[in-house]
Amino acid sequence: MSADYTLHGAVAVITLDNPPVNGMGLATRTAAVDGLLRAQRDDAVTAIVITGANGVFSGGADIREFNSPKALAEPNLHTLIATAEGAVKPVIAAIHGVCMGGGLELSLGCHYSVAVVDAQVALPEVKLGLLPGAGGTQRLPRVLGLEAALDMIVTGKPVAAAKLPALFDELYPAGTDVVAAAVAFAGKIAAVRPLPKVRDRQATHADPAAFLQGARAAVAQAAGPYPAPLACVATVAASVEMPFEQGLVFERERFMYLIGTPESQALRHAFFAEREAGKVADVPPNTPKRPLARAAVIGAGTMGSGIATTLANAGIPVTLLETSQAALDRGLAGIRRYHENAVAKGRLKADQLAGRVGLVTGTLRFEDVAQADIVIEAVFEEMAAKEAVFRALDRVMKPGAILATNTSTLDVNRIAAFTTRPQDVVGLHFFSPAPVMKLLEIVRGAATGKDVLATVLALAKKLKKTGVVAGVCDGFIGNRMIEQYVRQAGFLLDEGCLPQQVDRAIEAFGFAMGPFRMSDLAGNDIGQAIRRRRAVERPDFTYSGTADRLCALGRFGQKTGAGWYDYAPGERTALPNAQVDAMIVAHAESLGLPRRAVPDEEIVERLVYALVNEGARILQEGIAQRASDIDMVYLTGYGFPLFRGGPMFYADSVGLPSVLAAIERFAAGTHGEAWTPAPLLVRLAAEGKTFNGR
Numbered sequence: 001m002s003a004d005y006t007l008h009g010a011v012a013v014i015t016l017d018n019p020p021v022n023g024m025g026l027a028t029r030t031a032a033v034d035g036l037l038r039a040q041r042d043d044a045v046t047a048i049v050i051t052g053a054n055g056v057f058s059g060g061a062d063i064r065e066f067n068s069p070k071a072l073a074e075p076n077l078h079t080l081i082a083t084a085e086g087a088v089k090p091v092i093a094a095i096h097g098v099c100m101g102g103g104l105e106l107s108l109g110c111h112y113s114v115a116v117v118d119a120q121v122a123l124p125e126v127k128l129g130l131l132p133g134a135g136g137t138q139r140l141p142r143v144l145g146l147e148a149a150l151d152m153i154v155t156g157k158p159v160a161a162a163k164l165p166a167l168f169d170e171l172y173p174a175g176t177d178v179v180a181a182a183v184a185f186a187g188k189i190a191a192v193r194p195l196p197k198v199r200d201r202q203a204t205h206a207d208p209a210a211f212l213q214g215a216r217a218a219v220a221q222a223a224g225p226y227p228a229p230l231a232c233v234a235t236v237a238a239s240v241e242m243p244f245e246q247g248l249v250f251e252r253e254r255f256m257y258l259i260g261t262p263e264s265q266a267l268r269h270a271f272f273a274e275r276e277a278g279k280v281a282d283v284p285p286n287t288p289k290r291p292l293a294r295a296a297v298i299g300a301g302t303m304g305s306g307i308a309t310t311l312a313n314a315g316i317p318v319t320l321l322e323t324s325q326a327a328l329d330r331g332l333a334g335i336r337r338y339h340e341n342a343v344a345k346g347r348l349k350a351d352q353l354a355g356r357v358g359l360v361t362g363t364l365r366f367e368d369v370a371q372a373d374i375v376i377e378a379v380f381e382e383m384a385a386k387e388a389v390f391r392a393l394d395r396v397m398k399p400g401a402i403l404a405t406n407t408s409t410l411d412v413n414r415i416a417a418f419t420t421r422p423q424d425v426v427g428l429h430f431f432s433p434a435p436v437m438k439l440l441e442i443v444r445g446a447a448t449g450k451d452v453l454a455t456v457l458a459l460a461k462k463l464k465k466t467g468v469v470a471g472v473c474d475g476f477i478g479n480r481m482i483e484q485y486v487r488q489a490g491f492l493l494d495e496g497c498l499p500q501q502v503d504r505a506i507e508a509f510g511f512a513m514g515p516f517r518m519s520d521l522a523g524n525d526i527g528q529a530i531r532r533r534r535a536v537e538r539p540d541f542t543y544s545g546t547a548d549r550l551c552a553l554g555r556f557g558q559k560t561g562a563g564w565y566d567y568a569p570g571e572r573t574a575l576p577n578a579q580v581d582a583m584i585v586a587h588a589e590s591l592g593l594p595r596r597a598v599p600d601e602e603i604v605e606r607l608v609y610a611l612v613n614e615g616a617r618i619l620q621e622g623i624a625q626r627a628s629d630i631d632m633v634y635l636t637g638y639g640f641p642l643f644r645g646g647p648m649f650y651a652d653s654v655g656l657p658s659v660l661a662a663i664e665r666f667a668a669g670t671h672g673e674a675w676t677p678a679p680l681l682v683r684l685a686a687e688g689k690t691f692n693g694r
C-alpha cells in the first residue's frame with residue numbers, strides 16, 4: 001500500500017505510506033491522485049486531508065527512483081500538486097515528523113496546512129545541486145515572504161514548524177494526533193469558498209529589487225563553484241517579477257538545466273556513494289552485531305587521543321592506555337583542552353564538560369582494558385610495536401572483544417596473526433584530526449568476522465563517520481593512491497615546478513590543500529619513513545630525491561616551523577623559501593634534467609590521473625568494492641573537491657579514453673616509468689564504459 005484512503009465521518013484521509021519517509025514514488029503519487037479523485041466523486045465527503053504514515057508527512061522524492069524514468073512518469077509530482085490545488089473540495093495537508101522537498105511542495109499546493117510544532121520543514125534540493133522543481137520557488141515566497149523563503153531554499157536547512165507560523169493555518173503542541181486535529185479543522189472550513197490558493201497571493205518584501213540585488217551578491221560569493229544557489233535566487237526572484245504560471249515555467253527550465261550540470265551530478269553521486277559505502281555484499285543488514293558499550297584505546301599520541309575524544313563525543317566510555325604516566329597525562333590533558341575549546345566555541349555546553357571529559361579515563365595496565373567491548377590500537381607505526389600490543393591484548397581481552405588497529409599502512413593480516421582470534425581483528429583507520437575528519441577506512445582482514453564488520457560499520461555511523469571498507473594492501477585505498485600522487489608532485493619539482501606552483505594549480509582545481517602544504521602539515525618525516533621502507537621492499541621504485549634532501553635540512557614541516565615552506569611561529573600560512581627553491585633547482589641539475597615551464601593543466605592531470613590509475617588497480621584487485629567507495633575516501637579524507645565527485649567519478653566525466661591517452665603520453669615522457677596504465681582502465685576505455693557504471 002503506498003497511500004491509504006479512509007473516511008473519518010465526512011472527511012476523506014489520504015495517508016502517504018512508503019517507508020521510511022513516504023518518498024513520493026510513482027505508486028504513492030498514483031494512489032494519492034486516485035484518492036483525491038475518489039474523494040471528489042463521493043458526495044458524502046466534504047473535505048480531504050493528506051497526511052503521512054510512520055509519523056512523517058513526506059521526505060520528498062523517492063530516492064530509489066532517482067535516475068529512473070519512474071521519477072517523471074505520470075502522475076508526476078506536478079500532476080499530483082495540480083490535482084490537490086484544483087480539487088473542488090478543500091484539501092488540507094496534515095504535517096508531522098518530516099515535511100521536505102516535494103513533500104513541502106505538495107503541502108504548498110493544498111488549500112490549507114496544519115502541523116505539529118516539532119515537524120521539520122525544508123527544501124533541501126540545493127544540497128544536491130538542484131532547486132525545488134515542483135513550484136516550491138514560486139509558492140514558498142508567496143507564503144513566507146521573499147527573505148525567509150529565499151533563506152530556506154538557498155541553504156536547504158530544516159526549520160521547525162514552530163518557527164514558520166505563516167506557513168500553517170493551525171499549529172499543534174508536540175505529540176498531538178495531527179490527523180484527528182486536521183479532521184476537526186476540516187469541519188470548520190469545509191463550507192468556506194472560494195478555496196484559498198497560494199498561487200493567488202503576492203510574494204512580499206518592502207524593497208524586493210534592493211533585497212534581490214544584495215542576495216545575488218552574497219550568494220554568488222558563498223556559492224563557490226556551484227551554480228544551484230544562484231539559480232535558486234533567480235527563480236525566487238521570478239516569484240515577484242513574473243506571473244505565477246510564467247514563474248513555474250522558468251523554475252522548470254532552471255531545474256532541468258541544473259540536473260545536467262556536472263556539479264549537481266557530482267553531488268548526487270556523492271549522496272548515493274555515501275549510502276552505498278555502508279553496504280558490504282556478503283554482510284547483509286541483518287547480520288548480528290556485537291554489543292559496544294565500553295571502549296579502550298592503546299596509545300595516547302596524536303591519533304589515540306583523537307580517537308578517544310571521538311568515542312567520548314558519541315557517549316562511549318573509553319579507557320586510554322599508555323606506557324608511561326607522563327605520556328598518559330599529556331594525552332588526557334590534550335583531550336581536556338579539546339573539550340574546553342569546544343565549550344569556548346559553543347559546540348559543547350559548559351555543564352556537559354565534566355561529564356564528557358569524565359568519559360575518558362587513563363591506565364598503564366592492560367588488565368584495566370580487559371572488559372572493553374572494542375579496543376583500538378594507535379601506537380607507533382612499527383610492526384614490532386603492534387606485535388607487542390596485540391599479543392598483550394590477546395592475553396587479557398575478554399572473549400568476543402573486537403581488536404582494532406589504526407595502522408595506516410601495515411598488514412592487518414600479520415597483526416591478526418599475533419593473536420589466537422584473528423576473526424576479532426579489524427583495521428579502523430581514522431584520519432587526523434580524528435574528531436573532525438569524516439573518513440573511517442575499515443580494513444577487512446582475511447579472517448575478520450562478518451559480525452565484527454557489521455559492528456564496526458554501525459560504529460562508524462554512531463561516530464558520524466563515513467565508513468568505507470578496504471581490503472588488506474599497503475596503504476589500503478587512500479594512502480596507496482596518495483603515494484602515487486605525491487610521487488608525481490616530486491617529479492614535477494625535478495622537471496621545472498616549484499612547490500607553490502604545484503599547490504596553486506591543484507588548489508585551483510579545487511583540492512583543499514596541495515601536496516606540499518599537505519606534507520608539511522602531516523610531517524615530512526612520515527613520507528621519509530615510507531620511502532625508506534620502499535627502498536628495501538621495492539628497490540626499483542623511483543621517486544624524486546628532493547623530499548629526502550628537504551628532510552636532511554631538518555625541514556619536517558609545520559611542527560618544525562619549516563618544510564617545503566616556512567611558517568611563522570603559531571601560523572599556518574605557507575611562505576615560499578628561497579633555500580628550498582634553490583635546493584630543488586640544484587637537485588634537478590644533479591640529475592641532468594633540463595627545467596621547463598610545466599603548464600598548470602599538466603600538473604592537474606598528472607596528480608589526478610596518478611590517483612585514478614592507482615584507483616583502477618585497487619578496484620580491479622577488489623581492495624575497494626566499488627568505484628564510488630574510492631570516491632568517498634577521497635571526498636571525505638583527502639580534500640578532493642566535492643563538486644568534482646571524487647577521482648573515479650571525475651575520470652568518468654572526463655571520459656576514460658581521454659584519461660588513458662594522457663597516461664600513455666606521460667608514460668612516453670620524463671619519469672614515464674611511473675605510468676603503466678591499469679589494465680582495468682584500458683579495458684573500460686576500450687569498451688566505452690565508466691568506473692562507476694561498470
Ligand code: NAI
Nearest residue numbers: 299300301302303304322323327378379380381407408432
Ligand atoms: P604518536 O607517536 O603521536 O603516538 C603513539 C603513542 O603510542 C605514543 O604516545 C606512545 O607513547 C604510545 N605507545 C607506544 N607503544 C605503546 C604501547 N606498547 N602501549 C601503549 N602505548 C604505546 O603516533 P600517531 O601519529 O598517533 O600514530 C599512531 C598510529 O596511528 C600509527 O599506527 C599511525 O600510522 C596511525 N595513524 C597516524 C595518523 C596521523 O596523521 N598521525 C593518521 C592515521 C593513522
